Amino acid sequence: MQTTDATPLWLARETVADRLAAAPGVVCSLDFDGTLAPIVDDPDAAAMPPPLRERVVALRDCESVRVAVVSGRELADLRERVAVEGIAYAGNHGLERRVDGRRSVAPDARRGRDAVARVCDRLDDRLAHVPGVEIEDKDLTATVHVRDVPDERVPEVEHIVRDTVEEATNAGGPGMEVRDGKAIREIRPAVDRDKGRAVEQLADEAPDDWHPLYVGDDVTDEDAFRELADREDGLGVLVGERETAADYRLGDQRDVRELLDLVADAQCG
Numbered sequence: 001m002q003t004t005d006a007t008p009l010w011l012a013r014e015t016v017a018d019r020l021a022a023a024p025g026v027v028c029s030l031d032f033d034g035t036l037a038p039i040v041d042d043p044d045a046a047a048m049p050p051p052l053r054e055r056v057v058a059l060r061d062c063e064s065v066r067v068a069v070v071s072g073r074e075l076a077d078l079r080e081r082v083a084v085e086g087i088a089y090a091g092n093h094g095l096e097r098r099v100d101g102r103r104s105v106a107p108d109a110r111r112g113r114d115a116v117a118r119v120c121d122r123l124d125d126r127l128a129h130v131p132g133v134e135i136e137d138k139d140l141t142a143t144v145h146v147r148d149v150p151d152e153r154v155p156e157v158e159h160i161v162r163d164t165v166e167e168a169t170n171a172g173g174p175g176m177e178v179r180d181g182k183a184i185r186e187i188r189p190a191v192d193r194d195k196g197r198a199v200e201q202l203a204d205e206a207p208d209d210w211h212p213l214y215v216g217d218d219v220t221d222e223d224a225f226r227e228l229a230d231r232e233d234g235l236g237v238l239v240g241e242r243e244t245a246a247d248y249r250l251g252d253q254r255d256v257r258e259l260l261d262l263v264a265d266a267q268c269g
């Protein structure tokens with residue numbers, strides 16, 4: 001599958017509205033940071049604006065829509081920030097889920113938890129001398145934030161992160177990998193789980209013929225876009241602009257509201 005520039009959604013508004021209206025139901029999966037919440041310097045300050053929460057609640061209450069929030073954040077953190085009951089959540093890129101009130105953790109990720117903790121401890125020491133680094137231990141994965149690191153020091157951080165992860169893997173622990181994101185390096189167990197698998201699983205759990213929609217902004221969201229591009233009924237929408245496997249794109253995070261209105265108009269009339 002080739003990645004291309006996606007069509008601006010508002011140029012194809014009618015087509016998208018028709019597709020959404022023709023579907024018997026929609027599985028509406030939404031990324032958090034950069035999609036439901038604007039990107040901010042401090043990861044702890046990320047918050048979902050009330051008008052978006054209102055729309056998520058309206059879609060949750062619609063019979064032919066299932067809402068899921070699919071994020072790189074830890075599940076508990078994600079649920080607290082979104083604070084909407086009765087929807088599905090997938091945290092840590094789908095390694096942990098809460099669906100229909102039940103929490104589950106991928107067994108292979110559970111086994112890697114101690115290794116992630118050890119890598120975080122080592123990185124705390126090895127990166128202590130670099131200004132601006134923040135390490136977010138998310139239990140099953142970890143994020144090294146470089147947004148506040150001087151540009152010229154980022155390659156050094158990158159190097160230390162990759163070396164530390166490689167060293168831990170070579171020491172016989174569970175395999176781990178480093179993935180890029182917006183001003184972050186994500187450390188994850190090397191298992192066959194990502195946002196693509198999360199979106200696929202949510203679609204499989206929905207009634208037959210419901211169409212999966214995914215909205216996201218970051219490079220890890222490409223896993224979900226690729227999954228949807230492989231399905232005839234999938235609709236991927238990128239927030240922002242870059243080479244992508246998504247079908248359509250929105251200008252920025254503020255446009256997500258209108259997309260959710262489009263889903264509501266098509267399904268919740």
Ligand SMILES: O=P(O)(O)OC[C@H]1O[C@H](O[C@H]2O[C@H](CO)[C@@H](O)[C@H](O)[C@H]2O)[C@H](O)[C@@H](O)[C@@H]1O
Pocket residue numbers: 031032033034038039040041042043044046070071072073074136138143145147181182183184186218220
């Ligand atoms: O899958 P997502 O919901 O998009 O989560 C991805 C990462 O989001 C957070 O980091 C990002 O947002 C921060 C707040 O706006 C920003 O400061 C940071 O630069 C972004 O990369 C979160 O902190 C990470 O744990 C998530 O993996």
